[in-house]
Amino acid sequence: WLGSVADAVVRRLPMPILLVRPQEETANLATEVAVRRILIPLDGSELAEQILEPATALGRLTQAEYTLLRVVEPFMPPPHKLHESLFDQFAREAQIYLDGVAERLRGLSLRVETRVVIDQFAAASILEEARVHAADLIALATHCRGGLPRLLLGSVADKVLRGALTPVLLHRPLAMTK
Secondary structure, three states: OOOOHHHHHHHHOOOOEEEOOOOOOOOOOOOOOOOOEEEEEOOOOHHHHOOHHHHHHHHHOOOOEEEEEEEEOOOOOOOOHHHHHHHHHHHHHHHHHHHHHHHHHHOOOOEEEEEEEEOOOHHHHHHHHHHHOOOOEEEEEOOOOOHHHHHHHOOHHHHHHHHOOOOEEEEOOHHHOO
């Protein structure tokens, strides 16, 4: 779990890495790969947004559509009547954030949708969105937590990578490379 080669590569290389789960059948390298729908989970941070450039560069090659996803993790599981208005506020703020990012990308002539999900399990929500909306690729940044912080806090990127049925473009943000 903590010692995989892919994990070590992601933690050490300063460029985005495209990780593809091995298939049971032999890959046909003559087949054209179609990346038409790219799911980009964002957590609201500038670090997370650093995946946008490599994801859109890859997507331009196939004129892909992009879905920006923000999973809002409540501090207590919904529905909880006391905090219903707070959940609504978090969802509105997340949508405003995504709309701003989407407008920047639309300014580059890209086709972009946004989606906000409130769920206490971010990785599971990302994987479900990828499945339901037939994403060909999930592109996300990793904070590269290791050791005890990873054990205690978990890693959304790690869970997505291990659970994804589609390729994952994983990027360690520049602030993390020093």
